[in-house]
């Protein structure tokens with residue numbers, strides 16, 4: 001039995017591990033088009049500063065990644081974020097303001113006016129939406145918690161997680177748990193109170209890996225018993241006598257099962273001749289451009305006390321946020337030195353993500369000055385541009401994914417699994433990988 005996983009990001013690698021642990025006898029092939037595994041999970045070391053090219057961690061309030069780490073025997077690689085990283089800021093109305101972590105701090109916060117806070121307090125009295133129709137995060141927020149809360153908190157949050165904006169995101173696809181609170185309990189406050197009673201326990205802690213997320217990818221590479229075809233992208237698949245033929249460069253490999261763990265646009269290319277309807281639906285999932293600019297200092301006077309900041313669209317900044325990575329994880333910069341990563345572009349200003357390296361660095365420096373007052377020239381610089389960084393979960397995304405699943409189901413032995421479909425967080429990717437592996441193994 002030969003199985004191919006196409007795409008060596010966390011989705012492909014965790015699917016591979018779970019399949020191999022359930023059925024050690026299968027012959028597994030992992031194809032990755034780039035020279036390195038990990039996809040958006042990789043770490044670049046520059047003079048001892050460790051810059052994440054994309055994700056820097058996952059929350060511990062969902063069990064999925066922690067379970068994977070345990071299954072991979074990598075518990076000793078886990079790194080907990082510092083307690084100070086619970087301190088977060090929003091740049092709004094021309095100033096940096098602390099994100100309120102409790103109701104009394106929310107009441108004191110200058111992020112909303114008294115009217116804006118009263119509108120949030122009205123939330124339990126707003127009638128629940130009766131239909132299941134998909135809705136933007138903006139329309140959901142305006143209905144339930146009012147304009148101000150949406151334009152400040154939800155706007156900053158959607159930039160921080162999705163590089164996106166509330167009018168463009170489907171709340172059903174991007175925040176299904178929030179929609180479930182309204183549907184099941186009639187409102188967000190009511191739902192949160194009832195859930196808290198049922199599931200008493202600590203909230204999530206941001207977790208990562210010693211040496212950066214790349215060290216976990218490296219570990220997976222070492223323990224997964226598979227043939228790795230790295231720097232060897234699959235161009236297309238064909239159906240041959242009930243099996244799949246993978247064409248890569250001038251070579252071909254016939255396998256019994258295929259898991260497509262690439263971004264949706266790459267899956268669209270791979271299936272273009274194989275199933276045009278499936279390919280067209282996959283190509284319909286567009287991606288948000290986002291770039292990461294990193295700076296390291298040997299001597300920076302700013303204390304970087306906290307996790308970092310997010311900006312609001314109304315604040316008219318050129319940066320989406322600044323993550324104070326050396327304060328969040330203690331091994332990201334050499335002792336006594338500091339580093340940050342700046343997110344630029346997103347759906348708010350996609351063109352800014354696509355600038356030259358030099359212009360991205362200048363944009364990052366201007367963003368630091370205007371949000372934090374930092375003008376100390378950095379000693380180390382890092383740039384990572386993602387022209388198609390994060391899948392854009394628009395209104396209609398879930399219906400499209402249902403059509404994709406129905407079309408894929410017509411091809412027994414073909415599975416689709418990546419952050420393009422049912423969640424972009426590492427926890428989502430790992431959970432969906434485990435489910436895909438279980439389905440594949442059950443159908444062997």
Ligand SMILES: Cc1cc2nc3c(=O)[nH]c(=O)nc-3n(C[C@H](O)[C@H](O)[C@H](O)COP(=O)(O)OP(=O)(O)OC[C@H]3O[C@@H](n4cnc5c(N)ncnc54)[C@H](O)[C@@H]3O)c2cc1C
Pocket residue numbers: 006007008009010011012031032033034037038039040041053054055056057058232233234235261262263266270290292386389390417418419420423424425426427429
């Ligand atoms: C800037 C940024 C910051 C992020 N921060 C966080 C965070 O802090 N926490 C979090 O939980 N999530 C974060 N995310 C999201 C998270 O990183 C991703 O959702 C997750 O890592 C995606 O994994 P994946 O395997 O589904 O896709 P990818 O990582 O995109 O992997 C897909 C792989 O397929 C390969 N591929 C493409 N075409 C082919 C082909 N034809 N043949 C073979 N291989 C191919 C690609 O090269 C790639 O390696 C971030 C994303 C970005 C862009």
